[in-house]
Amino acid sequence: MLxxxxxxxxxxxxxxxxVDGNLSVDAGEVHxxxxxxxxxxxxxxxxxxxxxxxxxxxxxxRGHEVHVKSPAEAAAIGISMVHQEALLASHLSVAENIFxxxxxxxxxxxxxxxxxxxxxxxxxxxxxxxxxxxxxxxxLTPAGKQLVEICRxxxxxxxxxxxxxxxxxxxxxxxxxxFRIVRTLRERNMGVIYITHRLExxxxxxxxxxxxxxxxxxxxxxxxxxxxDRIIQHMVGREVLAIYTRQSLPPGEEMLRVExxxxxxxxxxxxxxxxxxxxxxxAGLIGAGRTELCRTLFGVDPIDSGSIYVGGRQVEIGSPQxxxxxxxxxxxxxxxxxxxxxxxxxxxxxxxxxxxxxxxFGFLDGHAQNIATVxxxxxxxxRASSPxxxxxxxxxxxxxxxxxxxxxxxQARVFLFDEPTRGIDVGAKVExxxxxxxxxxxxxxxxxxxxxxxELLQVADRIxxxxxxxxxxxxxxxxTQEEIMRYAALETQSVVENGS
Amino acid sequence: MIQPAPExxxxxxxxxxxxxxxxxxxxxxxxxxxxxxxxxxxAIASPHFLTSTNLSSVVRQxxxxxxxxxxxxxxxxxxxxxxxVGAILAMGGVLGTMAMEKGLNIPAGVGVGILxxxxxxxxxxFLITRLSIAPFIVTLGTLGIFRGATLIMTxxxxxxxxxxxxxFLGEGTMLGVPFVLWILVACALVxxxxxxxxxxxxxxxAIGSNYEAAVYAGVPVTFHTTAVYAIxxxxxxxxxxxxxxxxxxxxxxxxxxxxxxxxxxxxxxxGSLRGGEGSVIGTLIGAFIMGLLSNGSDLLSIxxxxxxTIIGAVIILAVAMDELRKRRSTSA
Numbered sequence: 001m002l003x004x005x006x007x008x009x010x011x012x013x014x015x016x017x018x019v020d021g022n023l024s025v026d027a028g029e030v031h032x033x034x035x036x037x038x039x040x041x042x043x044x045x046x047x048x049x050x051x052x053x054x055x056x057x058x059x060x061x062r063g064h065e066v067h068v069k070s071p072a073e074a075a076a077i078g079i080s081m082v083h084q085e086a087l088l089a090s091h092l093s094v095a096e097n098i099f100x101x102x103x104x105x106x107x108x109x110x111x112x113x114x115x116x117x118x119x120x121x122x123x124x125x126x127x128x129x130x131x132x133x134x135x136x137x138x139x140l141t142p143a144g145k146q147l148v149e150i151c152r153x154x155x156x157x158x159x160x161x162x163x164x165x166x167x168x169x170x171x172x173x174x175x176x177x178x179f180r181i182v183r184t185l186r187e188r189n190m191g192v193i194y195i196t197h198r199l200e201x202x203x204x205x206x207x208x209x210x211x212x213x214x215x216x217x218x219x220x221x222x223x224x225x226x227x228x229d230r231i232i233q234h235m236v237g238r239e240v241l242a243i244y245t246r247q248s249l250p251p252g253e254e255m256l257r258v259e260x261x262x263x264x265x266x267x268x269x270x271x272x273x274x275x276x277x278x279x280x281x282x283a284g285l286i287g288a289g290r291t292e293l294c295r296t297l298f299g300v301d302p303i304d305s306g307s308i309y310v311g312g313r314q315v316e317i318g319s320p321q322x323x324x325x326x327x328x329x330x331x332x333x334x335x336x337x338x339x340x341x342x343x344x345x346x347x348x349x350x351x352x353x354x355x356x357x358x359x360x361f362g363f364l365d366g367h368a369q370n371i372a373t374v375x376x377x378x379x380x381x382x383r384a385s386s387p388x389x390x391x392x393x394x395x396x397x398x399x400x401x402x403x404x405x406x407x408x409x410x411q412a413r414v415f416l417f418d419e420p421t422r423g424i425d426v427g428a429k430v431e432x433x434x435x436x437x438x439x440x441x442x443x444x445x446x447x448x449x450x451x452x453x454x455e456l457l458q459v460a461d462r463i464x465x466x467x468x469x470x471x472x473x474x475x476x477x478x479x480t481q482e483e484i485m486r487y488a489a490l491e492t493q494s495v496v497e498n499g500s
Numbered sequence: 501m502i503q504p505a506p507e508x509x510x511x512x513x514x515x516x517x518x519x520x521x522x523x524x525x526x527x528x529x530x531x532x533x534x535x536x537x538x539x540x541x542x543a544i545a546s547p548h549f550l551t552s553t554n555l556s557s558v559v560r561q562x563x564x565x566x567x568x569x570x571x572x573x574x575x576x577x578x579x580x581x582x583x584x585v586g587a588i589l590a591m592g593g594v595l596g597t598m599a600m601e602k603g604l605n606i607p608a609g610v611g612v613g614i615l616x617x618x619x620x621x622x623x624x625x626f627l628i629t630r631l632s633i634a635p636f637i638v639t640l641g642t643l644g645i646f647r648g649a650t651l652i653m654t655x656x657x658x659x660x661x662x663x664x665x666x667x668f669l670g671e672g673t674m675l676g677v678p679f680v681l682w683i684l685v686a687c688a689l690v691x692x693x694x695x696x697x698x699x700x701x702x703x704x705x706a707i708g709s710n711y712e713a714a715v716y717a718g719v720p721v722t723f724h725t726t727a728v729y730a731i732x733x734x735x736x737x738x739x740x741x742x743x744x745x746x747x748x749x750x751x752x753x754x755x756x757x758x759x760x761x762x763x764x765x766x767x768x769x770x771g772s773l774r775g776g777e778g779s780v781i782g783t784l785i786g787a788f789i790m791g792l793l794s795n796g797s798d799l800l801s802i803x804x805x806x807x808x809t810i811i812g813a814v815i816i817l818a819v820a821m822d823e824l825r826k827r828r829s830t831s832a
């Protein structure tokens with residue numbers, strides 16, 4: 001065995017993150033680590049990667065007990081981790097990031113820049129990654145950044161690479177690229193631990209699987225012997241409908257109409273409309289312009305030409321403030337960066353977009369604020385100890401519910417959901433879908449951007465497909481993934497945006 | 501809908517949270533406890549400490565920095581910083597006293613000082629929000645501009661011909677307590693009210709905690725940021741008049757280095773330069789800790805050189821403790 005974890009325990013203050021974590025990985029194996037958010041997957045992997053120290057239990061590396069106290073120590077014995085949100089120095093180049101901490105050093109702290117770029121170039125060419133060593137990392141897409149981390153792991157001669165939800169921010173083709181890379185690692189007889197939320201990608205990648213629930217390993221075994229339903233049962237500890245189905249409504253009046261919207265270099269002649277009670281899906285690859293469209297409709301980026309109508313009236317949206325006033329809400333794809341003030345209480349986050357309703361002459365009505373927040377906590381089943389709990393201490397799914405509560409409290413009528421289920425566990429996903437359905441039933445119009453085609457097929461009434469900043473197709477809700485991909489991926493895409 | 505998590509896990513979590521909360525409360529009280537310990541220690545160490553003359557001199561010495569620090573609290577919570585407050589203080593004091601010299605009555609003169617501070621704050625806020633330049637750079641620039649302008653206006657000479665009664669603002673007593681203490685309490689109450697009970701205060705925390713999220717929630721970020729710098733300027737203008745009253749001159753070179761003392765008071769009181777954290781009570785405690793340290797060193801005839809060193813160390817110690825607390829409470 002390459003790595004064995006036995007009865008690992010870890011507490012944070014009074015909260016047990018891991019009660020009984022067990023895992024074993026062999027060289028030349030892709031091992032899937034599954035579990036809901038909060039099940040302890042990340043903590044277990046952080047222990048392996050030296051980012052967190054265990055309280056008790058055994059960690060055997062090639063048969064010997066080890067205590068890794070820092071990521072550097074982990075790297076030294078051959079363990080590296082590719083993070084969900086790549087941890088890179090964004091102002092440095094691809095090559096500099098690959099070699100970060102391992103520069104080919106000369107005396108007095110000088111580095112051999114040319115040699116470094118050459119070596120990085122060779123590595124990239126060998127694996128046919130769509131990268132250039134001179135590119136600055138900040139210009140890369142999430143997929144590109146992960147490739148840089150993978151390069152780093154390979155270069156460091158790691159024998160075990162941990163992937164923390166590598167595909168959660170990637171489109172279909174990019175995910176396929178990651179799978180290809182993972183397979184090459186396996187062929188080189190390296191061990192791979194792979195954390196994922198996307199159940200449908202399991203088959204194409206894994207050999208064995210370990211499932212965690214509430215800090216315990218509840219199942220370990222060969223993937224072949226498990227059905228997806230069975231896996232979900234292990235993860236949530238109860239029966240869940242593996243396939244969510246939604247009953248469509250007859251669409252009502254038009255809530256949002258976009259005509260010939262242009263934003264130079266990003267969006268071209270975008271026209272579509274949303275009706276009350278409708279959930280319209282938006283498919284496309286990363287870089288197709290879906291997020292850009294949401295940002296533009298929400299006033300974050302300026303419009304070059306075109307018109308927007310909300311509820312039949314033409315509106316000028318030049319800032320998020322104006323968008324919010326017009327009744328448009330954006331649930332962003334990166335809720336920790338643009339969705340929530342993580343260090344503030346839930347109550348502040350819920351009421352932030354609609355302070356006027358809990359203020360009289362600029363003074364806060366704390367009572368009204370609490371009533372509203374408690375109401376949302378119960379209605380949306382947010383698992384929180386009190387309205388004063390910091391948003392940052394909630395799980396991903398519950399954070400997402402707080403973001404949605406913010407817009408419900410604002411009584412928005414047009415909802416733009418950008419990757420609403422990203423980084424959310426199976427149970428919470430269904431709850432988010434149910435919420436979207438309730439919203440639609442109450443007369444809101446919803447645009448749902450998602451890279452998970454199966455989700456779009458489950459939830460959407462119609463599906464728009466974008467490619468290269470244009471809407472290339474409109475499909476009925478009961479279409480197929482192949483049909484969507486035909487419109488989404490007629491051309492191959494580079495991982496760098498704006499072709500730089 | 502999905503059933504909520506097994507109850508046991510929820511209970512365990514709640515219990516853990518409770519235990520954690522007690523610890524957090526204790527650690528939040530730490531600055532206050534340190535102030536009390538310092539107070540008691542000085543009372544024991546020096547017989548001159550617990551006299552009304554000495555205590556009121558501590559209050560008078562601290563009031564100027566304290567009032568500036570209140571404004572700085574808002575600015576630091578919104579995620580900014582204002583290095584120009586020392587210069588604003590001088591400009592407010594000089595223009596206010598000049599107005600009196602020109603024949604304005606005392607309240608009107610004080611009003612001129614406050615207005616000057618307000619305008620300087622507006623300039624800072626405007627530059628920061630409209631040109632989107634980092635507050636550190638903008639206020640580093642305006643620090644020079646305001647100070648320079650003040651020196652130009654006065655030719656570098658202090659303003660002297662001030663009505664005698666003006667001394668009451670900084671040195672007078674009301675109901676047996678230094679008048680500045682009443683002003684300080686009033687300013688602190690208003691700032692606390694703004695911060696904890698108004699929309700402006702809530703937006704201040706939100707913008708400082710996560711600027712992007714505030715923008716995406718439709719918060720009028722530009723307006724509220726400018727307002728916060730303006731309030732900071734106003735308080736500094738008032739502090740400038742108090743300083744002028746204590747010196748009985750409008751001194752164009754006054755307030756040098758005060759910005760760092762104001763920032764230190766906020767930081768000792770639990771404010772975070774990352775924004776989103778801080779409180780009026782914390783800042784008051786921070787300012788008084790620094791005031792007591794310097795007063796105590798004087799009473800115990802510790803050299804001013806050692807004094808500086810001690811205060812420097814206290815700043816680092818206070819922030820280190822605070823970081824430790826935060827790390828412990830957020831790692832879960």
